[in-house]
Amino acid sequence: MAKITQALLCGIDVSLQSLDIAQSDGFAKRIPNTIEAIDAWLSTLPEGTHIALEATSIYHEAVLERALECEHRVYVINGKQLHHYREAVNQRAKTDASDAALLLRYLTHERSHLEPVTPLNAQQKRLWRLLKRRAALVRLRTQAHLSLGSLAETHAMEKQFIGSINAMIKELEKQLLVLARELGWEEQLQQCQSIPGIGRLNALGLVACFHRGSFCRSDKFVAFLGLDVRVRDSGKCVGKRKLTKRGDSEMRRLLYNAAMSFARDPQYKPLYTRLLESGRSSTAAYVILARKLVRIAYCLLQRGEYFDRERFKSTCGAT
Secondary structure, rough: OOOOOOOEEEEEEEEEOEEEEEEEOOOEEEEEEOHHHHHHHOOOOOOOOOOEOOOOOOOOOOHHHHHHHHEEEEEEEEEHHHHHHHOOOOOOOOOHHHHHHHHHHHHHHHHHHOOOOOOOHHHHHHHHHHHHHHHHHHHHHHHHHHOOOHHHHHHHHHHHHHHHHHHHHHHHHHHHHHHHHHOOOHHHHHHHEEEEEEEHHHHHHHHHHHHHHHHHHHHHHHHHHOEEEEEOOOOOOOOOOOOOOOOOHHHHHHHHHHHHHHHHOOOOOHHHHHHOOOOOHHHHHHHHHHHHHHHHHHHHHHHHOOOHHHHHHHHHOOO
């Protein structure tokens, strides 16, 4: 009879200088956060090892990429989620080593509910880096406008500075479209852009997110973008509904803007009006429409189809 072997599990606490590692075989060690040290450690792991990392700014990227290249299954855990787990299991100590052990414990008990990271090729990695840089420039532009635009003495400086930022944003968008063509996403971009309210950048973000994982249904795709609703009810108490906001914040901003554009279309404005008449605030109505746009985009990308206005009108009652 063949011997059943259990997969090795690892929890890694990441910092700028080092990686604290806890393994299910009892191994615990600290190694430098360098490519050489990471490769040396990965070479000791059996095939198909499961690794849990806490998400950091960029410090976890090296071990994440090297582990994926070795075809291990890697799970990136949200820091806030891990904090709540620490409180739930009453772990009083918080050190790098104890955090690694906590990640291992979390992976051991929750692995069946976690989604492993999907490996990205070099072009996809670069595209995501450029998307994040663009988002940073957009935030900087907003801050500059609020800080400098309110004073007459700094108005000229604000205009010059924002002009430079806009030029950088346009250059990044050109590079993003080149990468999208290299990845063969042109038709999928057109499918998303056929949806009212979805522009070139919204389409690029949706297609990039669509290729980040394997989504079996639209609910999964909505949750990946952080547009799913957190429900907190108990007995007769009905809690306030809030978005989980687990996904990329810039994508949610773009989709909210797309929903506003969708609601201005005379053919679909009645949908927005009905939401307001049902008691929703304008913000809630736009979020609902953004979620609808995501579901439509998911269906079109799954089926390889283009948006059909007549079909949408008949199913949603838009006039």
